[in-house]
Amino acid sequence: MAGIVACVLLSFVTVVNAQVQTSFMEYIQSRMGVLEDRIAQWHDQSTRYSSELRDFKNQVLKMLENIEKERDSVRNEMENTNIRVDRLEREVDYMETQNPAPPCVDIDEKLTELQISKKKKKEKYEKLTDCSDVISQVNAMKILKRYGSSAGLWTKDPIGNSEKVYVFDGAGNDTVFVFSRMKEFTLSSSTRKAARIKLPFPWIGTGHVVYGGNLYYIRQGDEFQVIKFDLANKTVVDSAVIPIEEQVPVYGLSKFNYIDIAADEEGLWFIYATKENERNICLAKLDPSSLGIEQMWDTPCPIENAESAFVVCGSLYVVYNTKLPSRSRIQCVFDVSGTISSENVPIVYFPKRYGSHSSMKYNPKDKQIYAWDDGYQIIYKLSMKPKEELY
Incomplete structure (x- = not known):
């Protein structure tokens, strides 16, 4: 079982x-x-x-x-x-x-009387160099950067081998920025890499120059005064009251400029205007050592619509524009030696860019113009030719 x-x-x-x-x-x-x-x-x-x-x-x-x-x-x-x-x-x-625009020769009886009465202005100018070039055209332009205010100036010393770049921001200030060379100025996004020189008196306008290690700038007080400032020692070497009565703005489109100091192959010059001759720009030769005026001229170049000017080989070149910015142009030339005149010099045009030039500084060493155009720093390369080729 x-x-x-x-x-x-x-x-x-x-x-x-x-x-x-x-x-x-x-x-x-x-x-x-x-x-x-x-x-x-x-x-x-x-x-x-x-x-x-x-x-x-x-x-x-x-x-x-x-x-x-x-x-x-x-x-x-x-x-x-x-x-x-x-x-x-x-x-x-x-x-x-x-x-062409109407010639910038406008002679009236008053101007004729002034030219006759001022014997010093009629004296023949004795050239210091054999420079005999005249501007034929603007050969090239280079926009370096945009820095600072709409008005200002930047320049180099044409005497010696210094590569320093001096920047004056604004039409009134007391601090100069110094860059050791052009490349440093171009690549710097600010002034942190720049040396600063604080001037004993603030400047007015944009008509200053650096020449032979000294800064020549305009100070406004009771009277306009030119200050010669040693950039190495940072001291005032000399100063002088400008012996020009009843000054008015020298450029119709740059009212902040009463005196524009220019440098060329011959030395230093004053570009100015007075109530005595309100319609035209005046020119004077300046002694860099004594700050005295050696010789004076009344030019036929009108103040109206002028924005800046510079001197090359003893010839004053006045740059004109319009109130609505257009192409800047050299429309009036005055040669102190009487060799050339506006009639036999072609009108030279600058490429149209931003606004108008608040300063144009000619450097006789490199034959270039350092311009300040509405806050942009520009270099103009000039083409030159002998004055004899104009005839």
Whole structure:
């Protein structure tokens, strides 16, 4: 009997194990089917994403190709525009040359009397050098940077080998910024790298020069005074009251300038104006040592619409503009030796840029003009020719 029971139990256990195995296998097969379905979905999604990515890549490449074509088209249009602008400027220059502005000779009886009465002004000027060049054109222009106020000046010493750059910010101040060389001034975003020289008296206007290690600048008090300041020792070497009565602004478009000191191959000059001759600019030769005036001239160059001036080889060049800034131009020339006049010197135009020049400082050493145009510092390279070629 026990053997029968054992056999029955063994058969029962075998049947149960077979059912469990069958259920387990069915479960495993079911899970594998679910995984296969999910893998198939992932494969389909990956294929779709790859296709979309490929389509997107093709779209981007096509857009980049179109952008490149548009950029080339815009570049060609800009080049054509520049060519047209250059052609237009040449045509304007030609028209202005063919139809020049009214001559800046306006002699009245009062001016004639003044010229006759002032014997010193009529004396023949004795040149100190053999310089005989005249400006023929502005050969090149370089915009260095934008720094400071709309009015100011920057310059170098034409005497000696110093490469220092002196910056005067504003038409009235008492601190001069000094950069050791041109590159340092160009690359500096501020005046932190500049040395500072605090002057004993504030300056007025933008008519100052650095010459032979000294700063010659204008101080306004009860009377206008020229101060000679030693830049190395930082001391006042000399000063003198300017012996010119009833001064008025020398430039119609730069009312802050009463005296403009200029340097050239001959030395130093005063450019000024007085109530006695309100309509025209005057010129005087300055002795750098004694600060005395050696000789004086009344020029035919009008004050109206003048913005700045400078002297080259003993000739005064007056730069004119309009109240609405246009192209600055040298429209009046006065030669103290009487060799040339405005009638036989062509009008020289400066490239149009920002506003008008608050200062233009000629450097006889490198034949360049250091200009301050509405806060921009600009270098003009000049082309020169002998005065004999004008005739």
